[in-house]
Amino acid sequence: MKKSLCVFMVVLMVVSGLFLAGCQKKEAAGPQKISIAFARSESNDTWLSYLHDAFAAEFASKPEYEIIWSDGQNDVTRQQDNVNAAIAQGVKAIVVVPVDTSAAAPMIRAAQEAKIPIIFVNRNPFVGSTPPAGVYYCGSDSVVAGRQQMEYLGEQMGGSGEIAILMGQLNQEAAQDRTRGVKQIITEKYPNIKVVGEQTGNWMRNEGVNVTENWLTAYPNLKAIASNNDEMAMGALVAIASTGRTGILVGGTDGNPDAVQAVKDGKMACSVLQNAKGQGAGAADFAIRALKGEKLDPVKWVPYELITPKNVNDYL
Template sequence: MMRCLSMLLCLLISPLAWSEAKIGVAVAQYDNYIAYLVQAMQERAKEVPGGATLQLEDAGGDVVRQLGQVENFISQSVDAIIVNPADTAATRKITERATLAGIPLVYLNSRPEVESFPAGVVFVGTDERRIGQMQMEYLAEKMGGKGDLAIILGRLAHDDTRKRTAGVKDVLAKYPDIKVVEEQSANWERDKGMDVMSNWLLSGKNIDAVAANNDEMGIGAAMALRQAGSQDVMVGGVDGTADGLDAIKRGLLSVTVFRDTVGIGAGSVDAAVRLINKENLQGDIWVPVQLVTPENYQQFQSK
């Protein structure tokens, strides 16, 4: 009898050992970086004891659509939900719906603009303000503490855009001889980064360096500079994607900040599984970041 009770308790507290977990995943907008994240999540899901299936939905940048996707996950009684928020200032209803349904919720990559999370809700990602500081510290040093800087912003509604740019400006406050001469959004996209840079070049304004909020926009800007024959302008990116690392190798980017995509993606699945298993997991789970330069980029190519 005691043996039967023990087996029953094991079943109750360790559901993943006996059945496959269903995890709904809602991403803000599918792009190259999100593709890397999703790949890391899928690889980790294969390693979950008992298995885990991921149901992926793309909000296309639409807050209302993303909320509907989360509500669909809830109606399907998934075991956990992972959300890369379409707007970090508009996550309250997502959190409310998930907690009311008693379904664990993991935000990944972009932290909601709240001071704290209720029980059963966590965030997995990186310190975006520190990322902006690291990028600009490198550029400022290479600029010799003076010159004209252009900033290419991500999607304006995105908290990562605000925090990374705030980090850049934290550093600029220490360098009064570095002037911001241009600042415009390219919506995280390579083609738009190229268009923005091309327009700046046509205006004839001097630019010594570009701080882009991600690698994709930075690569686009660097391509426009190369086409115009402007080889001396430094361009910084963020993410350290495979394309970003290759851009450093090719001399398109001068610097990027490596965000551990595998750590973030796999970590979100790990967090979801731990919450499903009723582990006491709370608050923010920070993934370390590292500066990538022409001198050390090779050590990141295998990560």
């Protein structure tokens, strides 16, 4: 009898210990965090890295949230798979810089079926339309960027001459609308300016170099290059310098630090600031407030700002 009692007491102590350990472990884990997925289009774009950092900074003092990052590697299918995987993991909201704005529908549908908000940032899938319920967009009006850039380049060209347009990825709203803005100003204000070349440099500096080298050979009277972003514009500057050509104006977009310095140094004519901090913070604000159930306007516009030698010190 004593032996049975001893065995019973030992078992009871072990079970009690396991129970207490389990309770302690659960208590140590603390409350479950609120997960927000951020589906990047890619991770090697300089300007987008500023946006990602700005988004993350908004949660630095909010320990109740966790960000789950994924990289689409510029592949539509991979990004869609990343979004589906995040939903399966149980995230409460999704933020997306879309690889292709025309391919946003499957991600929107998946988020709506899971009844979670989805926020698109920087690249706008809803040009000319309003996002559906539970879907949001934070970014800048890319047509405005093209118009501001061309207004300044046109003035510096004296209203005449040949210009070429370095375009971003052709399936993206930013490339399409910035180019559209450039052409609008030429049509409205500068009929004596002729567009002699249009080619994509896929947002990349090295491709900006290659495209510009070809243009410098093909167009000996080229007077200006309007670039859809600063990375390609910086590549254009490299190509121009390597040939010893002078007098060719280069305008960029984004307001990247090296481009702003190039404006300061007189190498680049202008850039147009696309506010990465404003867009990143705006996307974070959408996610947080949507999760709280607040009623929100579906679109938040972050203004562009023209950077020229006259005001460049404000952006250094």
